Amino acid sequence: MCLDNVWTPQLGRKFTTGICVKLGFSLPCALPSHETTNIVMPKANAFYAQSGGVTPVINASACGVIETASKHKQHIGKVFAGRNGIIGALREDLIDTSKESKKAIQGLLTTPSGAFGSCRYKLRSIEENRAEYERLIDVFKAHNIRYFFYNGGGDSADTCLKVSQLSKTLGYPLQAIHVPKTIDNDLPFTDNCPGFGSVAKYIAVSTKEAALDIKSMCETSTKIFILEVMGRHAGWIAGASGLAAEQAGDAPHVILFPEVAFDRAKFLAKVQQTVTQQGYCVIVASEGAQTADGRFLSDSGILDAFGHAQLGGIAPVLADLIHREFGYKYHWAVADYLQRAARHIASQTDVEQAYAVGKAAVEMAVAGKNAVMPCIIRSKGNPYRWTIGEAPLSKVANREKKMPRSFISRDGFGITAKARRYFEPLIYGEAYPSYKKGMPVYTLLKNHAVPRKLSTRFDV
């Protein structure tokens, strides 16, 4: 396995590629040919935390971090997880992952949600809230933590970047590696984000299934079905529903992306045309669909008359709009958390990639990296192949990758063949959990607290 026993203190090097055996993917290896000496890192503990909205596979990344750390005992002592993310560090509320059995840690591979608790908490800058950073250092010092693994999306990358600067700004030696995760698929540099593939699979499968249902009933019953999906700022999830269509005329017939301004007249015309031609119309609407002036559809003036925005949900608003215009019978579904928790239909590719970025993060840390993020690189050509690369956090944080216009069909209501080629491999494979008495067996960790060493408290 590459990256063992080496420490490359500088960033920005060009890497040769090594092969990581376990999951069969290749990983750019921090072994520039002129630097082959083993520089042994001082042994210290690692901190791992989950951040932001959880996913069906974020625990697979945790599994990758913990299992890989256990293979680098010469560098990494224990892995302490933050209870409820970064606030676990601020509160000195750490979980000792070494108290879990190997089987329990392995069970994380097939368990959705955040096994240690996640949080929505964004650190401000050091200038704005120095006390938070000093507290982190106090806690890290007390527990001899010098590796920081932060498993999150764009906001978390920003937090991780700030923490990575502690070494320079406050003189505490710490390596911070960001482990990418977001169902929104909106992180830059990486070809895709762990978590997204499984949500994409859930949405594509659900769209296909619901479409068959409506198609078989539309002669005398429901003609319109609307599925509302997540994606406040980018239409990746909505776009993935396009995989449900296998031939012309198949659902989804209309996809609403945040990237395309909603045009009421065009939308209604497309719906009517679809019902006329197919007998029914399936619409997948991103919760972030908006009008040309940037207002979310459910808040927009066009629709005020039809819905209470505070009740949320673009699906009922669209259903009502269509019903008032044409009188078609409708049904709507809001997938909400079901989509991002649906480990039962997770993508095998996604699970493998989630594990791989956790594993690579540890290998990068052991190799002396700081302020970087492992990312997924798609190889050119077929069949689908991917490797793990590395991105500097300074260029990842606070940047959002939207669906490219070339992924959206000319009329703005569907995906292109190019988008299909992008999405398709991300949902390959079914990584089923095991079942007992008809229910999936998900792992609940013991989450033993690490005894506190500080006498001070810190309220967040």
Next chain:
Amino acid sequence: MCLDNVWTPQLGRKFTTGICVKLGFSLPCALPSHETTNIVMPKANAFYAQSGGVTPVINASACGVIETASKHKQHIGKVFAGRNGIIGALREDLIDTSKESKKAIQGLLTTPSGAFGSCRYKLRSIEENRAEYERLIDVFKAHNIRYFFYNGGGDSADTCLKVSQLSKTLGYPLQAIHVPKTIDNDLPFTDNCPGFGSVAKYIAVSTKEAALDIKSMCETSTKIFILEVMGRHAGWIAGASGLAAEQAGDAPHVILFPEVAFDRAKFLAKVQQTVTQQGYCVIVASEGAQTADGRFLSDSGILDAFGHAQLGGIAPVLADLIHREFGYKYHWAVADYLQRAARHIASQTDVEQAYAVGKAAVEMAVAGKNAVMPCIIRSKGNPYRWTIGEAPLSKVANREKKMPRSFISRDGFGITAKARRYFEPLIYGEAYPSYKKGMPVYTLLKNHAVPRKLSTRFDV
């Protein structure tokens, strides 16, 4: 296999029990000991139609009917399916299932929705609309149809009963067998209804997954999650969500049943208590939850101030109610068609039972039965075992089986151990479809039309 080559023209006999080999269940056999002569039925064609809301496994019943009919060629010629249910018969729009390959018919076992199209169309009585029945006879005569298999729920049982009386009232020899199907699980006589077990599994799994998600986020984010499920008049589906709870404190914390009058104060107190104790609260609400005076919750005076009833959805209304009272951050999902189309997470038990009732229906017809419905009989004791019995349609039609009060916990917000024992085996086993490129392979039939023989048209 039992029931071959016999015809018992009378109903109400006591039956000995035979064993049907294919699925390993035992079936009451139409062989009263005094009547052992083989009375050969005249060979005729069969009509099969799907009715009402489709399910993840109604096509498995179709598969059972078609495959079993093909084993009784001495009695049954072809199986003609109604395109879009009974209106396919009225319009003389029949599908020749013999044009499909064996593999395609077998594919129905793993394909959700109604492969021949379903409909919401209830025949009125013969007195009210004699023309409809005369049309049915014209079509049946033209195509030599003397077996009528109707695959539906309570309303469809009523239609099937009316058709079964054609022989007596209009002198046309026809045997009508009802094949039970409804996700609502509200048919009498049968222990459970094919279709329900898979929806129950989907809802239980989804509740468990979403609950893990919220639990891991509740410290800093969402504290309330509401999942709206189907069940306009009976709380079976909502009740099945209770399988997600494995130990005290587990979600779902509150289930709202149509059978229990909604009490605003009690509900809010329970939610607050749960958030205080668990940090979060998961609510599963049946769409049919209603107030003491029988008004659906989303239409009720209590909630008028908070939501637009015409937008539908009890989930957003409850979310808003809780938010206004306590300020808790909430999320809600509406499963809608996703739940009844989710073949990807179908219950193996359900698939087997759906097939078995289709198979038994043909065997009952060949045995000369009329106006009956195969039903599922649960054997006493453990492990779970079931057999196929028979119910007279006259006692099935237009009767609704609600959740017994003994299945609902004393406070009205959960299920009892008795209910759990009832629900649990219905979700046993995972009957996965096969996948190609990450998507389930569902069967699309060719649905070749049978050439019309009548010159008359009939508009429905």
